[in-house]
Amino acid sequence: MLNQRSRFIFSALCFGFAFLYIPILLVIIYSFNDSRLVTVWGGWSFRWYVELFNNENILNAALLSFQIAAITATFATIMGTMAGFIMARIKKFRGRLLFSGMIASPLVMPEVITGLSLLLLFVSLQDFIGWPTSRGMNTITIAHITFSMAYVAVIIQSRLTEINESLEEAAMDLGARPLRVLWDITLPIIFPAMISGWLLSFTLSLDDLVIASFVSGPGATTLPMLIFSKVRLGVSPDINALATILIVVVTLGLCIAAWITSRQNRSAK
Amino acid sequence: MTSDEKNFIEIKGVSKHFGDVVAVDNVDLAIKKGELFSILGASGSGKTTLLRILAGLEIPSQGSILIDGVDMTSVAPYNRPVNIMFQNYALFPHMSVFENIAYGLKKEGLQKESIEEKVQKMLALVKLEGYENRKPNQLSGGQSQRVALARSLVKEPKVLLLDEPMAALDKKLRQSTQFELMDIHYELGITFVIVTHDQEEAMTLSDRIAIMEQGQFVQIGSPNLIYENPRSKFVADFLGNINLLEATITEQNDKEIVVDCAALGGELKFDQTEQANASEMTVALRPEKVMIEKNIPTNDDQSHIKGIVEDFGYFGNLSIYRVKTESGHVIQVSKQNRDRVEQSIKWEDEVYLSWDNDSLMLLGE
Numbered sequence: 001m002l003n004q005r006s007r008f009i010f011s012a013l014c015f016g017f018a019f020l021y022i023p024i025l026l027v028i029i030y031s032f033n034d035s036r037l038v039t040v041w042g043g044w045s046f047r048w049y050v051e052l053f054n055n056e057n058i059l060n061a062a063l064l065s066f067q068i069a070a071i072t073a074t075f076a077t078i079m080g081t082m083a084g085f086i087m088a089r090i091k092k093f094r095g096r097l098l099f100s101g102m103i104a105s106p107l108v109m110p111e112v113i114t115g116l117s118l119l120l121l122f123v124s125l126q127d128f129i130g131w132p133t134s135r136g137m138n139t140i141t142i143a144h145i146t147f148s149m150a151y152v153a154v155i156i157q158s159r160l161t162e163i164n165e166s167l168e169e170a171a172m173d174l175g176a177r178p179l180r181v182l183w184d185i186t187l188p189i190i191f192p193a194m195i196s197g198w199l200l201s202f203t204l205s206l207d208d209l210v211i212a213s214f215v216s217g218p219g220a221t222t223l224p225m226l227i228f229s230k231v232r233l234g235v236s237p238d239i240n241a242l243a244t245i246l247i248v249v250v251t252l253g254l255c256i257a258a259w260i261t262s263r264q265n266r267s268a269k
Numbered sequence: 270m271t272s273d274e275k276n277f278i279e280i281k282g283v284s285k286h287f288g289d290v291v292a293v294d295n296v297d298l299a300i301k302k303g304e305l306f307s308i309l310g311a312s313g314s315g316k317t318t319l320l321r322i323l324a325g326l327e328i329p330s331q332g333s334i335l336i337d338g339v340d341m342t343s344v345a346p347y348n349r350p351v352n353i354m355f356q357n358y359a360l361f362p363h364m365s366v367f368e369n370i371a372y373g374l375k376k377e378g379l380q381k382e383s384i385e386e387k388v389q390k391m392l393a394l395v396k397l398e399g400y401e402n403r404k405p406n407q408l409s410g411g412q413s414q415r416v417a418l419a420r421s422l423v424k425e426p427k428v429l430l431l432d433e434p435m436a437a438l439d440k441k442l443r444q445s446t447q448f449e450l451m452d453i454h455y456e457l458g459i460t461f462v463i464v465t466h467d468q469e470e471a472m473t474l475s476d477r478i479a480i481m482e483q484g485q486f487v488q489i490g491s492p493n494l495i496y497e498n499p500r501s502k503f504v505a506d507f508l509g510n511i512n513l514l515e516a517t518i519t520e521q522n523d524k525e526i527v528v529d530c531a532a533l534g535g536e537l538k539f540d541q542t543e544q545a546n547a548s549e550m551t552v553a554l555r556p557e558k559v560m561i562e563k564n565i566p567t568n569d570d571q572s573h574i575k576g577i578v579e580d581f582g583y584f585g586n587l588s589i590y591r592v593k594t595e596s597g598h599v600i601q602v603s604k605q606n607r608d609r610v611e612q613s614i615k616w617e618d619e620v621y622l623s624w625d626n627d628s629l630m631l632l633g634e
Contacts, residue, residue, distance in 0.1 A: 169326050170359040172346045174373035174424065184372075188363045 031240035048241040065223040072144040073202040080152025088160035106150040115214030135217030148201035159193035277302035283332030292318040294484035307471040310481035352426040358417035360405040367401035391419040532598035558628040573623035
C-alpha cells in the first residue's frame, strides 16, 4: 500500500520535472542540430554557435543586455540596501507604512502596468524638462533599477532583522563611531546578502522583456526583445544556440547565489 | 580625600520613559571604586535599561550620570571609559577570536605589537590561549562568554558592565565561572556592575546588591545585610526562601511593638524604634533558622510549636519540610543533613518546631 503510494508520488514528481525541463533540454540539444529545419535532426554541429557569433545584431543586443543588467544590478544593490537598512533599523518614522508599501509594491505590480506607467513618466519628463532626450539604454536601465531594488530591499531587510542589534552596539561600545560600525560590522555581515541581491537583479534585468519593450526606443534592442521579434518570423536554429547560452549564464548566476546563501546560513549558526 | 573613598559612579535622579512606560523611575545610586555591584530584579524591573544608560546606549529622560567625577549623561558610548558585556555576548561572527578582542584596541589606534601583547595577556587571563584563530561559531557557550569578557576588559575600562553574564551557561559551569569572575575582578581592580535576575548569583558575586522593582530600588546593601534584614516583604520574599506569616498589632509604644501571630502560637514582642502605620504586619522567619525535632525542646530561651509533617523533600545536603502547625498554618523548615544516617523524620510525623526569638523579623508591606 505504502509502496504503491510512494510509487505514485515518485512518478508524479518525475512527470512534473519532465514537463518543466524536457523543453529546455530539447532547446539545448537542438542548438547543436546541423539541420536548417528546427524540427528535423541533422546530426551534431556547432554551426549555429558560429553563426551566432558572426551575427552583429545578436552580439550588439547581447552586449546591451549585459551592460544594462550590470548597471541595474549595481545601482539596485546600493539603493535596495539603503532601503532595506532603513526598514530594518529605524523602527519609527513618519510615513513608515507608506514607505514599506511603496518598497514592496513593485514585487506584486503587473509588469505591463509598471512598463506603461514608466513610459508615460519618461514621455512627460521629456516634455517638461527635456530629459530623457531619447529613450533607449538609459530609460531601460532606470526602469530595471526601479523594480529590481525592491527585491534587494526585501533580501537585505530580512538579513538585517536576523542580525542582533547588540552586535552594532558592542562595536560602538568598543569605540567605533556609527559610520565605522556600518563599515566594520554591518556591511561585512550583510555582504553575502548583497551579492545574492546583485545576482538576482542581474538575472531579473537580463530576463525582462515586457518593461524593456515599453520604455525602449529606436535603436536599443535588448536580447529578449531581439529573440521575441525573431521568433515571430519563425524559429530559426540560431535562437536555440542563443537560448542555450542564456540558460547557462542564468543557471550559473543562480547557483552562485544559492551557494553564497547556504554558506552564509552555515556561518550564522 | 582619595578617589577610593569618593563615589566612583553617581546616578542622580535618573528616569527613562519609553512612550508611556516608565522603565527607570527617578533612581539615585552611588557605587564606589573597585566595587562589585549587582543590580538584582525580575525581568521588566528596569535593570537592563539602567545598565544601558550607564553604557550610553540609552539616553536618560531625566537626571545625570557621573563616572569618576565627570558628567557622562550625554557622552556617546564610543567616548565613555565604560565597556559592556552583552547577555548574548554579541561576538562579531565574521572575525576570529583575536580580531574580536583586538577590535577595541584598533579603534584606539594602538600599534600592532602592543595590540598583540594586550590580546595575548587577555587570552591568558580568561584561559583561552591557542584559540585566537577560532571563529565564534566554533566556540562553546563558556568559551564565547570568556571571549566576550576578554573583549570588554582589554580596553581597561574604568567600569565594566555585565548584562546577565551567566544566564546562558549551565549550572555547573555557572558556579565555576562565578568564582573566576571574582578572581578577575580582584586581580584587575575594575569596578564591576552586574545586572542579574538570579539571586544566588548576585549573593555569591557581589560586594553590594541593589534590588530593583518597577524601575526603583527597594533596598541597597551587602548580601548579608539584605538577606538578614530585608526592609520589606517583597525583598524578603525575593531573596531566598522565607516563611511570611500574618500578624496583627495589638499594642505599640516607643520601645516595642506587640503583635498577635496565630501561626507562631500567639503574642510576639519586637523592639522597635520605627512606628508601624498599618495594623496588619508580616512576621518573617527563614526556614534554616527553625529547628525541627521529634521530642519536646528543652531550651527555655526558645519558643516552640507542635505540628505534623505534610511534605518533605530530600536534597542530599539538606532536607526541606513543610510542617502544618496546630493552628493550620504551613511553615517551611530546612535542616542540614549533618549525619550520614537514614532520614528519621518522615511524612505524617508529629514534630516540634523551635526558633530563637531574634530570628523573627517584623515587616511592613
